[in-house]
Amino acid sequence: MSDRMKLTCLKCGTVNGFPADKLGAGPKCSNCKTPLADGRVMEINPKILDKAARNDSLPLVVDFWASWCGPCRMMAPEFEKAARELKGVARLAKLNTEKYPDISMRFNIRGIPSMLIFRNGREIARQAGAMPAAGIVQFVRNNAGRR
Numbered sequence: 389m390s391d392r393m394k395l396t397c398l399k400c401g402t403v404n405g406f407p408a409d410k411l412g413a414g415p416k417c418s419n420c421k422t423p424l425a426d427g428r429v430m431e432i433n434p435k436i437l438d439k440a441a442r443n444d445s446l447p448l449v450v451d452f453w454a455s456w457c458g459p460c461r462m463m464a465p466e467f468e469k470a471a472r473e474l475k476g477v478a479r480l481a482k483l484n485t486e487k488y489p490d491i492s493m494r495f496n497i498r499g500i501p502s503m504l505i506f507r508n509g510r511e512i513a514r515q516a517g518a519m520p521a522a523g524i525v526q527f528v529r530n531n532a533g534r535r
């Protein structure tokens with residue numbers, strides 16, 4: 389097992405490397421100083437999604453959503469709660485399908501909200517429909533360890 393980790397800054401896209409035991413100390417992006425894994429949900433674009441999915445040592449959980457979608461808005465606070473609980477296990481991010489309409493077709497997303505987990509450049513799991521925080525945490529824990 390490597391004791392170095394890589395995390396893509398979900399704000400500016402810089403890939404940051406650091407010792408794995410510094411994860412709990414709140415590593416920050418070397419470029420823009422945004423915390424890399426503080427348990428907060430970040431809004432991302434498709435370019436950053438690709439970079440993070442390919443490079444990151446932690447799984448990336450992406451909520452595909454839109455502002456017109458009622459269940460998506462209902463799930464937002466639950467997703468944020470889950471992100472705090474999963475700090476250090478996985479990073480949670482949101483991608484607005486209204487802003488990036490091509491993305492739904494690319495990932496074959498039929499309904500929103502849909503949560504996709506990415507690791508080692510691949511989608512490893514997905515779940516459609518709104519879920520409470522506990523359900524999101526369970527879903528991620530069940531899948532995050534899988535290669």
Ligand SMILES: [Zn+2]
Nearest residue numbers: 397400417420
């Ligand atoms: Zn950054």
